[in-house]
Amino acid sequence: MSADATRAGLDAALDRRFGDAGGLAEAAPADGVPGLAALARHRVIRGYAPREVPGALLRLVCAAALSSPTKSDLQQRDLVLVTDPATRARLVELCGGDHWMPSAPAWIVACGNHRRQRQLHEWRGHPFANDHLDAFFNASVDAAIALAWAVAAAEAAGLGCCPVSQVRNHPAEVAALLGLPGHVFAVAGLTIGWPANEGTLSSRLPLAATLHHDRFDDADARAHVDAYDGRRHALQPYRRQRDVARFGEVEPYVWSEEKARHYAEPQRTGFGAHVRAIGFSLD
Numbered sequence: 257m258s259a260d261a262t263r264a265g266l267d268a269a270l271d272r273r274f275g276d277a278g279g280l281a282e283a284a285p286a287d288g289v290p291g292l293a294a295l296a297r298h299r300v301i302r303g304y305a306p307r308e309v310p311g312a313l314l315r316l317v318c319a320a321a322l323s324s325p326t327k328s329d330l331q332q333r334d335l336v337l338v339t340d341p342a343t344r345a346r347l348v349e350l351c352g353g354d355h356w357m358p359s360a361p362a363w364i365v366a367c368g369n370h371r372r373q374r375q376l377h378e379w380r381g382h383p384f385a386n387d388h389l390d391a392f393f394n395a396s397v398d399a400a401i402a403l404a405w406a407v408a409a410a411e412a413a414g415l416g417c418c419p420v421s422q423v424r425n426h427p428a429e430v431a432a433l434l435g436l437p438g439h440v441f442a443v444a445g446l447t448i449g450w451p452a453n454e455g456t457l458s459s460r461l462p463l464a465a466t467l468h469h470d471r472f473d474d475a476d477a478r479a480h481v482d483a484y485d486g487r488r489h490a491l492q493p494y495r496r497q498r499d500v501a502r503f504g505e506v507e508p509y510v511w512s513e514e515k516a517r518h519y520a521e522p523q524r525t526g527f528g529a530h531v532r533a534i535g536f537s538l539d
């Protein structure tokens with residue numbers, strides 16, 4: 257799909273994305289169309305051209321990302337911009353070394369940072385009276401919002417990017433590599449570079465399933481997922497089936513089957529222990 261910033265382009269992107277958003281683009285004020293179209297056209301890019309991204313442009317993307325809203329103005333998130341080749345190579349290794357990862361000339365690692373808040377209490381001599389799950393949660397949310405802003409900023413600059421939760425596969429090793437102290441943790445990485453391909457506009461569950469009006473209602477969840485499975489399979493069939501040795505081959509191999517297989521395997525079972533080890537109380 258071309259970078260069509262027109263109302264028709266917005267309409268086409270939303271239609272492909274959700275299947276039930278037809279006509280919504282009509283609601284966009286004329287000067288809102290390009291920005292909304294850019295968001296609607298989002299797709300991750302896994303594969304980058306062998307072309308350097310200027311350091312100043314990377315800093316600009318980070319500055320835009322750190323302009324994101326932050327809970328109570330607490331600013332409990334930081335970014336680690338990784339361009340050093342040796343550090344990048346080790347990060348790729350710790351993230352599972354997916355074949356496309358080495359092509360990324362830079363990574364931005366979005367971190368929750370609750371260390372600074374604790375320092376404020378120390379420096380100001382006031383007790384910290386909120387040592388519970390919310391502290392970890394707030395920093396995680398702030399970091400995730402900054403990550404989302406970084407995606408939008410990168411795409412606005414013509415760059416491609418892909419978030420990487422695999423930074424949490426080996427959280428202690430990633431913390432050591434990036435020098436993360438206690439109460440600072442990687443939420444996700446973001447590979448970033450000039451796109452080597454156009455990516456795919458990936459379809460989502462219909463708005464009927466995920467946009468609730470006034471009151472949450474998932475009475476038709478199964479029917480929506482079944483319909484989405486069919487629509488998505490027609491638009492974006494999976495190239496490979498996961499864990500065929502355990503689950504066999506099925507046709508059609510649809511989204512709900514893929515996601516149920518995905519989480520049939522334990523993942524990151526050590527993350528909670530890491531989070532506690534760096535000082536958080538999760539009660």
Ligand SMILES: Cc1cc2nc3c(=O)[nH]c(=O)nc-3n(C[C@H](O)[C@H](O)[C@H](O)COP(=O)(O)O)c2cc1C
Nearest residue numbers: 298299300302418419420421422423444456457458
């Ligand atoms: C928090 C987060 C973590 C992600 N982690 C990974 C990852 O570790 N590896 C990967 O290839 N893609 C990762 N992704 C990308 C998603 O797979 C991708 O967003 C999703 O398939 C939908 O595709 P789209 O963003 O192009 O619409 C991640 C996305 C998010 C938001």
